[in-house]
Amino acid sequence: MSYDIEIGRSKRARRTFSLDEIALVPSRRTRDPQDVSTAWQIDAYQFDIPVVGAPMDSVMSPATAIDLGRAGGLGVLDLEGLWTRYEDPQPVLDEIADLSSENLPQATRRMQQLYSAPIQPELITARLAEIREAGVSVSGSLSPQRVVEHYRTVLEAGVDLFVIRGTTVSAEHVSKTQDPLDLKQFIYDLDVPVIVGGAAGYTPALHLMRTGAAGVLVGFGGGASLRTESILGIHAAMATAISDVAAARRDYLDESGGRYVHVIADGGLGTSGDIVKAIAMGADAVMLGTLLARAEEAPGQGWLWGAEAHNPHSPRGVRTHVGTVGPLDELLNGPSRHVDGSSNVMGALRRAMATTGYSDLKEFQRAEVVIRS
Secondary structure (H helix, E strand, O other), rough: OOOEEEEOOOEEEEOOOOOHHHEEEEOOOOOHHHHHHOOOOOEEEEEEEHHHHHOOOOOOOHHHHHHHHHHHHHHEEOOOOHOOOOOHHHHHHHHHHHOOOHHHHHHHHHHHHOOOOOOOHHHHHHHHHHHHHOOOOOOEEEOOOOHHHHHHHHHHOOEEEEEEEEOHHHHHHOOOOOOOOOHHHHHOOOOEEEEEEOOOHHHHHHHHHHOOOOOOEEOOOOOEEOOOOHOOOOOOOOOHHHHHHHHHHHHHHHHHOOOOOOOEEOOOOOHHHHHHHHHHHOEEEEEEEEHHHHEEOOOOOEEEOOOOHOOOOOOOOOOOEEOOOHHHHHHOOOOOOOOOOOOOOOHHHHHHHHHOOOOOOOHHHOOEEEEEE
């Protein structure tokens, strides 16, 4: 069956679906939410909840990465961010929080200036050591453009999981001006599991899986602050993207003789309902930015921005006010005082799994979904 739609006489396009356009349908027995497990394991690392903190300065600091780790998730520190450029980034974070929300060009220019400070390798080592000393899993992120420059420092400092995250990451990057990152060889040479992305389709995800990645990020991240569609015309409808990449995971499992690559939804997950639907569509875990930026402990102080917002050449994001909802533990585990899905997100996931009759995340990927009309 073809879902292509004709756009004029020379172009056809596939109909895709966002998370807002689908919903779950209870179709089995129900369970007690206390009997449901949200545990997730990638490689040798086990987590109580399928939550990965997005590597954004407004979301993850060493302290919030530790807090998330103690809450059962995985915090990922942006190793190209303020924490590796400044010995004390707090004054810089305060300044960004106070930037004008009316004059966006001026705010963007100032952020570009602040992020032009050089990355200091010794600070990479110090920040990762701080997280490790807390006794939680250690993870840091670099963009594909910075991996070759800094990965040795990262590995020597010690990480449990290494993340390569960009707007779009491919297994084969072609360049006439510089040596491209050979992702397959790079991952093969490392001694730690690598999570890589974003990807938004079956074929690019399958190619990333063939590089040896332990996990693939689905989507383009950035959340409320991202403007990639208006700048580059690129967009991923997350429900379809997750389903496509989950299909690549299934086929690669067969192709590789049993190697399972984790699918991690990254982007457009602003409420607990989005998390529920992302896992039902096939995600093993979710990478959260906007939701965690609303925590009282978040370094962004109620503001959200990612690397796209201060790109020195083509900024594709804005510093967005998302507000503060409550402490991190309340956002994750409740009890909630809000009715918009902004807190107790793991409680909502457990209740959705229980209502549809599934006892663990892998089972829940088989939940029935419908298109909302």
